[in-house]
Amino acid sequence: MAPLLDKRLILVTGKGGVGKSSVAAALGLLAARRGKRTIVCEVAQQERISSAFRREGVGHSETELRERLFAISLDPELTMKEYLRRQVRPALLHELLLDSRLFQYLAAATPGLRELLAMGKVWELAQLERRTAGAAPYDLVIVDAPASGHSVGMLQTPSTFREVARVGPIRRQADKIDAFVRDPEQTGVVAVALPEEMPVSETLELEATLRDELGVAVDVVVANGLYPERFSTAEAERIEQANGSHPVAAVRAALGAAAAEHHRARGQRAQLRRLRRGARAPVVTLPYLFEPELRLDSFERLAAELGRKL
Ligand SMILES: Nc1ncnc2c1ncn2[C@@H]1O[C@H](COP(=O)(O)OP(=O)(O)OP(=O)(O)O)[C@@H](O)[C@H]1O
Numbered sequence: 001m002a003p004l005l006d007k008r009l010i011l012v013t014g015k016g017g018v019g020k021s022s023v024a025a026a027l028g029l030l031a032a033r034r035g036k037r038t039i040v041c042e043v044a045q046q047e048r049i050s051s052a053f054r055r056e057g058v059g060h061s062e063t064e065l066r067e068r069l070f071a072i073s074l075d076p077e078l079t080m081k082e083y084l085r086r087q088v089r090p091a092l093l094h095e096l097l098l099d100s101r102l103f104q105y106l107a108a109a110t111p112g113l114r115e116l117l118a119m120g121k122v123w124e125l126a127q128l129e130r131r132t133a134g135a136a137p138y139d140l141v142i143v144d145a146p147a148s149g150h151s152v153g154m155l156q157t158p159s160t161f162r163e164v165a166r167v168g169p170i171r172r173q174a175d176k177i178d179a180f181v182r183d184p185e186q187t188g189v190v191a192v193a194l195p196e197e198m199p200v201s202e203t204l205e206l207e208a209t210l211r212d213e214l215g216v217a218v219d220v221v222v223a224n225g226l227y228p229e230r231f232s233t234a235e236a237e238r239i240e241q242a243n244g245s246h247p248v249a250a251v252r253a254a255l256g257a258a259a260a261e262h263h264r265a266r267g268q269r270a271q272l273r274r275l276r277r278g279a280r281a282p283v284v285t286l287p288y289l290f291e292p293e294l295r296l297d298s299f300e301r302l303a304a305e306l307g308r309k310l
């Protein structure tokens with residue numbers, strides 16, 4: 001299997017809120033720094049927009065953020081319109097299908113349509129010969145995929161559509177996309193997890209589902225948001241003892257916070273061990289950053305950390 005950053009497409013997946021967008025951004029920065037022309041592609045679900053790149057004003061067009069690093073936030077409806085503009089010949093039908101109420105209707109009536117369109121666009125971005133006129137090729141496309149269940153759906157739809165459309169252009173395209181996402185030389189999967197009980201279980205399940213149902217292996221599991229272990233066991237015991245008895249309220253509060261953080265860091269280590277035992281893929285960790293809001297600079301720190309481990 002090719003090293004992760006040497007592939008052409010990387011899907012970053014995991015449960016809601018575990019840090020998928022942050023990890024996708026960090027991977028993007030790392031790949032760009034290593035000389036790859038990279039695009040981080042957010043697959044928006046309904047109205048949600050990128051939290052990682054919102055400040056940079058990234059929308060449904062390829063936007064350059066740093067040297068060699070681009071981002072795009074895919075809007076399913078606009079993706080559909082682009083597709084139709086290329087595929088549907090009769091102008092009248094084309095106009096009709098561009099009606100946004102009709103899109104909503106069609107999307108609701110065709111399970112997996114949004115996912116297929118998203119996969120089609122992502123695949124198009126990853127091609128060295130781009131269909132979009134004048135578009136320059138990328139070395140690497142990093143997909144900030146929707147939460148786990150939807151990601152499995154996204155990977156599955158091309159093969160589902162292959163079954164439905166037995167002949168014709170949709171079939172041919174679905175075949176190509178399906179072969180591409182199942183080829184471990186071209187496509188990689190990064191599963192992001194929090195080192196906590198439920199998220200670890202869900203990550204192990206996700207790895208098994210991808211393997212059993214799609215024959216796709218997870219390349220790397222990223223355990224995100226690891227708290228530092230600041231105190232030894234002996235120190236933690238002293239903190240616990242002093243905690244209840246200290247005469248000054250502010251000191252009691254500080255000791256309480258320290259004790260709680262220590263407890264959390266310990267719990268995370270135990271879950272991390274469980275994750276490492278259960279996962280087939282290697283597990284790398286990212287620290288919890290004590291910042292009110294993560295920005296590009298914070299993603300740089302995560303990128304440097306990943307760079308040491310990937
Ligand atoms: N290592 C970290 N340290 C501190 N905060 C983090 C870290 N990783 C992510 N966060 C914060 O946690 C929140 C969720 O992260 P992010 O948006 O990357 O998750 P997500 O999996 O993409 O979420 P969603 O499923 O909603 O798209 C954000 O506020 C982000 O800034």
Ligand SMILES: [Mg+2]
Pocket residue numbers: 020021022051144
């Ligand atoms: Mg996200």
